[in-house]
Amino acid sequence: MRTLSHLDALESEAIHIMREVAAERARPVLLFSGGKDSIVLLRLAEKAFRPARFPFPIMHVDTGHNFPEVIEFRDRRVAELGERLVVASVQESIDRGRVAEQTGPRASRNQLQTTTLLDAIEEHGFDAAMGGARRDEERARAKERIFSFRDDFGQWNPRAQRPELWNLYNARIRKGEHIRVFPISNWTELDVWQYVAREELELPAIYFAHERQVFRRDGMLYAASDYVERYPDEEPFVASVRFRTVGDMTCTGGVLSDARTLEDVVTEIASTRVTERGETRADDRVSEAAMEDRKRVGYF
Amino acid sequence: MTSPELMASELLRLVTAGSVDDGKSTLIGRLLYDTKQILVDQLEHIEDASRRRGYDYVDLALLTDGLRAEREQGITIDVAYRSFVTPRRRFQLADAPGHVQYTRNMVTGASTADVAVILVDARQGVIEQTRRHSYIVAMLELPHVVYTVNKMDLVGYSEERFDEIVRDLSELASQLGLHDPAMIPISALKGDNVVERNGAMPWYGGPTLLEHLESIELGRGLNVDDRRFPVQWVIRPMDDDHHDYRGYAGQVAGGTWQAGDEVVVLPSGLRTTVAAVDTAAGTLERAIPGQSVTILLADDVDVSRGDMLADPARPPIVTRELVARVCWMSERPVDERARLLVKHTTRTVPARLDEIVSVVDVATLQDRLRPGRMELNDLGVARLRLGEPLAVDPYARNRATGAFILIDEATNETVGAGMVVEAS
Numbered sequence: 001m002r003t004l005s006h007l008d009a010l011e012s013e014a015i016h017i018m019r020e021v022a023a024e025r026a027r028p029v030l031l032f033s034g035g036k037d038s039i040v041l042l043r044l045a046e047k048a049f050r051p052a053r054f055p056f057p058i059m060h061v062d063t064g065h066n067f068p069e070v071i072e073f074r075d076r077r078v079a080e081l082g083e084r085l086v087v088a089s090v091q092e093s094i095d096r097g098r099v100a101e102q103t104g105p106r107a108s109r110n111q112l113q114t115t116t117l118l119d120a121i122e123e124h125g126f127d128a129a130m131g132g133a134r135r136d137e138e139r140a141r142a143k144e145r146i147f148s149f150r151d152d153f154g155q156w157n158p159r160a161q162r163p164e165l166w167n168l169y170n171a172r173i174r175k176g177e178h179i180r181v182f183p184i185s186n187w188t189e190l191d192v193w194q195y196v197a198r199e200e201l202e203l204p205a206i207y208f209a210h211e212r213q214v215f216r217r218d219g220m221l222y223a224a225s226d227y228v229e230r231y232p233d234e235e236p237f238v239a240s241v242r243f244r245t246v247g248d249m250t251c252t253g254g255v256l257s258d259a260r261t262l263e264d265v266v267t268e269i270a271s272t273r274v275t276e277r278g279e280t281r282a283d284d285r286v287s288e289a290a291m292e293d294r295k296r297v298g299y300f
Numbered sequence: 301m302t303s304p305e306l307m308a309s310e311l312l313r314l315v316t317a318g319s320v321d322d323g324k325s326t327l328i329g330r331l332l333y334d335t336k337q338i339l340v341d342q343l344e345h346i347e348d349a350s351r352r353r354g355y356d357y358v359d360l361a362l363l364t365d366g367l368r369a370e371r372e373q374g375i376t377i378d379v380a381y382r383s384f385v386t387p388r389r390r391f392q393l394a395d396a397p398g399h400v401q402y403t404r405n406m407v408t409g410a411s412t413a414d415v416a417v418i419l420v421d422a423r424q425g426v427i428e429q430t431r432r433h434s435y436i437v438a439m440l441e442l443p444h445v446v447y448t449v450n451k452m453d454l455v456g457y458s459e460e461r462f463d464e465i466v467r468d469l470s471e472l473a474s475q476l477g478l479h480d481p482a483m484i485p486i487s488a489l490k491g492d493n494v495v496e497r498n499g500a501m502p503w504y505g506g507p508t509l510l511e512h513l514e515s516i517e518l519g520r521g522l523n524v525d526d527r528r529f530p531v532q533w534v535i536r537p538m539d540d541d542h543h544d545y546r547g548y549a550g551q552v553a554g555g556t557w558q559a560g561d562e563v564v565v566l567p568s569g570l571r572t573t574v575a576a577v578d579t580a581a582g583t584l585e586r587a588i589p590g591q592s593v594t595i596l597l598a599d600d601v602d603v604s605r606g607d608m609l610a611d612p613a614r615p616p617i618v619t620r621e622l623v624a625r626v627c628w629m630s631e632r633p634v635d636e637r638a639r640l641l642v643k644h645t646t647r648t649v650p651a652r653l654d655e656i657v658s659v660v661d662v663a664t665l666q667d668r669l670r671p672g673r674m675e676l677n678d679l680g681v682a683r684l685r686l687g688e689p690l691a692v693d694p695y696a697r698n699r700a701t702g703a704f705i706l707i708d709e710a711t712n713e714t715v716g717a718g719m720v721v722e723a724s
Binding site for chain 2: 002003004005006008009010011012013015016019020022023046048049050051052053135136142143158159161162163164165166167168172173174185186191
C-alpha cells in the first residue's frame with residue numbers, strides 16, 4: 001500500500017499533538033521566537049485548525065536584544081495570520097526588579113528569559129505552552145517527552161516523566177502546574193529545512209547569507225551590535241554569514257556561508273559536520289550539562 | 301544525496317532492546333557513526349570524555365548518554381529518541397534502557413515502533429532477558445523484529461555458535477508467534493555487519509543490519525481494511541466566509557477514506573456519508589492510516605470529540621467490557637477493584653479493574669492465575685468494566701484502535717498500557 005513520506009508522517013504527528021493540546025487543555029499558548037522551528041509550528045497550527053482561528057494566542061518572550069529583522073518578521077507574520085500576539089518582555093522583568101541585568105562583555109539576557117516566561121505563564125493562566133524544541137538539538141532533549149510536565153516552580157524532573165505510549169498523550173495536570181509540549185520533537189534540523197522548502201515558508205533574512213559586521217569570540221562569529229560589549233581585541237570585520245538558530249543577539253553566532261537561497265541552505269545543512277547548537281549557541285557551551293541545568297529550572 | 305531524494309524518503313521507527321552489557325549503546329553509536337550522523341563537535345566531545353575516563357579507544361556508547369546522573373552512574377535512565385538518515389530512509393530510534401524499569405521503558409519504546417532490534421550476546425545466547433524482550437515485541441504486535449547476535453568477535457566469529465543461537469531464537473520466535481524474525485551476526489565494537497561488512501564473517505551471506513532496516517517493507521503494522529476515524533477536534537470557524545463549515549479533525553486510525561464512503565458514528569449509531577476529505581492545503585482524494593485530516597460529513601449529525609467514525613459494513617465493537625493485556629507501569633501496585641481512567645483514541649472514560657486474570661512469569665512464559673495484584677513491570681491479562689462505552693478493535697487487528705493507557709485520577713500519572721484482546 002501507499003505509505004506517507006517522512007515529512008508527511010512527521011507533519012501528521014505534529015498536527016495530532018497540537019489538536020490534543022487544544023482539546024485537552026483549557027488555556028494553551030504557542031511560543032514563537034521568530035526562529036525557523038516556531039515558523040514551522042505556525043504553519044502546522046494552520047494545518048491543524050484552519051479554516052477556523054487558532055484556539056490559542058501566540059506568545060513571544062522578547063529579550064529586547066533580538067535581531068531587528070526578526071521582530072519585524074514576527075509582527076508581519078502575526079498580522080498575516082490574523083491571530084493574537086502576547087509579548088512577554090525581559091526589559092519589563094528587569095524594570096520591575098524580577099531579574100537583574102548582567103554586565104560586561106559576557107552579559108546575556110538569555111538566562112533572564114526563564115523568569116519572564118514563567119511569570120507570563122502565571123499571569124495569563126496558561127496551562128500548556130507549545131514550543132519548537134527538537135530532540136536532535138541536544139542530548140538532554142533526546143530524553144524529554146513530547147508532553148513535558150512542569151511543577152509549580154516550572155521545574156522539569158527527568159526521573160519523573162510519564163511514559164508516552166502510541167499517540168495517546170496524557171495531558172492531565174493539577175492546578176498551578178503546566179505542560180510544555182513539543183510537537184516537532186521528532187524532527188531534525190534537516191527535516192525542518194526540507195519542510196520550509198516544501199511549504200515555501202518565508203524566513204527572517206538572517207537565515208540566509210548576508211554581509212554584516214561581525215567579531216570573533218570563542219571560535220564563533222557574533223553580530224556586532226550595541227547589545228554586546230566587545231573586548232579590546234575583538235575588532236569587528238565584514239563577513240558573509242548566515243545564522244542557523246535565532247536567539248538573543250548576545251548568544252547566537254553566525255556561520256560563514258554563501259548560501260543565499262533556501263536550496264543552497266538545505267544543501268549546506270545536508271553536508272554539514274557540526275550540530276546547530278554546537279556551532280552557534282554560546283549558551284550550550286558553558287558546561288557539559290548546560291541545557292539540562294537550564295531545563296531543570298524552567299528554560300524552554 | 302540531493303534534497304528531493306531525501307524529501308521522498310519514508311520514516312521507519314525502531315526500538316532497540318538490550319542491556320548495557322549487550323553492547324546496545326555501542327551498537328547505536330556504531331549505527332550513527334558509520335552512517336556519518338556524528339558531527340565534529342559531538343565526536344570531539346566523546347573523544348574528550350573517553351580520554352578523561354582513561355580509555356584508549358573512542359567509546360561510541362558515550363554518544364547516547366544523555367543526563368548528568370546517567371553519565372555519573374554510567375547507566376541510562378529513560379527512553380531516548382534519536383534520528384538518523386541514509387539516502388534510502390529516515391530512521392527514528394527509540395532507545396530503551398536495560399535496568400530495573402526495563403519492561404515499562406521497552407513497552408513505551410515499542411508502542412510506536414515498526415521494528416524491534418533485539419540484542420543477544422553471542423557468548424550467552426538466549427537468556428531470560430531475550431525472552432522478555434521477545435515477549436514484549438510479540439505483545440505489542442510489532443510487524444518486524446531483528447535479532448542482532450552481538451560480540452561475534454568474542455566467539456571467534458564462529459558460524460557454528462551463530463547457528464546454535466539461530467536455532468534457539470527460531471524456536472522462541474515461533475513459540476511467541478513473532479512476525480518475520482531476522483537474525484544477523486554482528487560486532488558492534490568492531491563494526492562488523494552493522495553498516496559495513498568488513499569480511500570477518502565470510503560464511504554469512506545475508507544483509508548487514510542497516511541493509512536489512514533499509515529494505516523492511518513499511519506499513520505492514522497499519523490496518524488498511526477497516527475504516528476508523530476517532531474525532532479529535534471539531535473545526536467550526538463560524539465566520540462569514542465559512543458559515544456552514546463543520547469539519548471533524550483527527551488522524552486516520554484504519555482504512556482509506558474518501559468522499560462518498562458510508563459512515564456510522566459511534567457510539568450513537570447515526571449514519572451518514574463522507575462529503576469530503578479536507579486539509580488546510582485543500583481537498584484530498586483520499587486519506588490513509590496515520591494521516592491527520594478533516595472529514596466533512598454529508599448530513600448535519602451530532603458528532604463531537606471522542607466519537608468514532610467507522611465503516612458500517614465492518615464496524616468496531618462498541619463495549620463496556622474489555623479483556624486486555626496490561627503492562628503495569630507505576631511503582632504503586634494495583635489491586636482488583638481499582639478505579640482508573642482509560643484513555644482510548646480520543647476518548648477518556650472511567651473504568652474499574654474487575655479482575656486480574658493472570659500475570660506472566662517472563663522467565664518461563666508461564667501464566668500465574670488470579671494473582672490479585674499487579675506490580676511495576678508486570679505483564680498480564682485483566683478484565684475491565686467501563687463507565688461509558690468505547691468503540692474498540694482487538695489490538696492484533698488494529699494497533700491504533702486496540703490500544704489504551706491507564707491513568708490514575710488521583711495523581712494524573714500514566715500507570716499502565718493496555719491492549720484489547722477481546723470485547724463483548
